[in-house]
Amino acid sequence: MENNIVLYGASGHCKVIMDSVFLQGDTIEAILDDSPKKKHLYEIPIIKAEDFKVSSDTLLTISIGDNKVRKMISEKISAKFHTVIHPKAILSEYSSIGEGTVVMAGAIVNADSVIGKHCIINTGAVIDHDCNIGDYAHISPNAALAGDVKVGEGTHVGIGASVIQGVTIGKWAIIGAGSVVLKDVEDYAVVVGNPGRIIKYTEK
Numbered sequence: 325m326e327n328n329i330v331l332y333g334a335s336g337h338c339k340v341i342m343d344s345v346f347l348q349g350d351t352i353e354a355i356l357d358d359s360p361k362k363k364h365l366y367e368i369p370i371i372k373a374e375d376f377k378v379s380s381d382t383l384l385t386i387s388i389g390d391n392k393v394r395k396m397i398s399e400k401i402s403a404k405f406h407t408v409i410h411p412k413a414i415l416s417e418y419s420s421i422g423e424g425t426v427v428m429a430g431a432i433v434n435a436d437s438v439i440g441k442h443c444i445i446n447t448g449a450v451i452d453h454d455c456n457i458g459d460y461a462h463i464s465p466n467a468a469l470a471g472d473v474k475v476g477e478g479t480h481v482g483i484g485a486s487v488i489q490g491v492t493i494g495k496w497a498i499i500g501a502g503s504v505v506l507k508d509v510e511d512y513a514v515v516v517g518n519p520g521r522i523i524k525y526t527e528k
Contacts, residue, residue, distance in 0.1 A: 329406050330378070332356045332397055333388035334370045340447075341387045341426055342366060344410040355387070378403050385424060386442060391460045391478045391496075394442045398424065398460075405441070413445075422459065440477070458495060467499075476511065496526060 327350040331338055334357040342365070345352055355365055356373040363370055378384060384403035386394045398405065405424035409415065413431045421427065422441035430448040433439060437451050440459035445451065450468040457463065458477035467485045475481065476495030487493070487505040494511035504518040513522045 326350055327383055327406065328353050329408075330354050330356060330376070330382055330384045330403075331387040332373065332384060332401075333386060333393075334360060334362075334365050335388060337389040337444075338365065338387035340428060341385060341408055342368070344408045344426065344428065345385075347411050348408070380404065385426065387426075389444065389462065391462055391480060395460045395478065398442050419451075428465075434471075452489075464501070498526065 329345055329350055330353050334355045338355060352368045355368055355370045356376050357370055358373050360370045360372055378401050380402050382403045383406040385406045385408050386397050388394050407421055407423055407425050409427045410429040412429045413427045415433045416435040418435040419433045420438045422439055424442040425439055427445040428447040431445045433451045434453045436453055437455040439457045442460050443457055444462040446463060447465040449463040452469060452471045454472040455469050456474045458475055460478045461475050462480045464481055464483040466483060467481045469487045470489035472490045473487050474492040476493060478496040479493055481499045482501035484502045485499045491505055491508055493509040496512050497509050498514045499505060500516035503516055503520040505520040509515055512525045512527050514524045516523055
């Protein structure tokens with residue numbers, strides 16, 4: 325059945341989600357934005373968010389890359405949050421994907437992995453078996469998580485990063501692009517390098 329979806333956030337990230345929505349055979353009613361800079365994106369109207377009535381029946385996906393902003397929006401509006409999965413993503417039938425999460429082209433989610441709500445599993449990311457990805461996390465393009473990796477709420481795993489099996493990464497951490505994570509990472513830590521090392525904390 326064709327779904328008619330509302331997106332929240334007229335960003336570059338939105339463009340990628342739009343591709344996935346259309347390839348799923350769904351339509352987009354409107355794109356909401358707090359401060360619209362133009363009137364249309366690929367012929368879809370962009371509407372100032374406060375001028376659009378979102379109801380509990382609205383199928384809505386938050387199309388914003390910033391993890392904290394996605395959380396804030398998800399907590400302030402009442403909608404039926406819609407999960408978007410590109411048809412060229414590969415998902416095990418034994419995996420679980422939370423509401424409002426987006427899974428991009430070429431991403432792989434293997435058996436018994438659990439992806440939370442409002443996550444971004446970006447282009448070509450690999451989530452191996454038995455991983456657990458917390459709400460609002462972002463696994464960037466070509467990042468690879470080996471088996472049984474745990475990623476906390478709101479954490480951003482940067483483009484091309486690698487995480488070995490069994491590692492636990494805390495909440496709201498940042499794993500820098502290309503980093504190689506060989507041991508557990510604390511909450512709010514910023515990790516860079518190969519091997520990955522903590523260089524600072526976003527808060528403590």
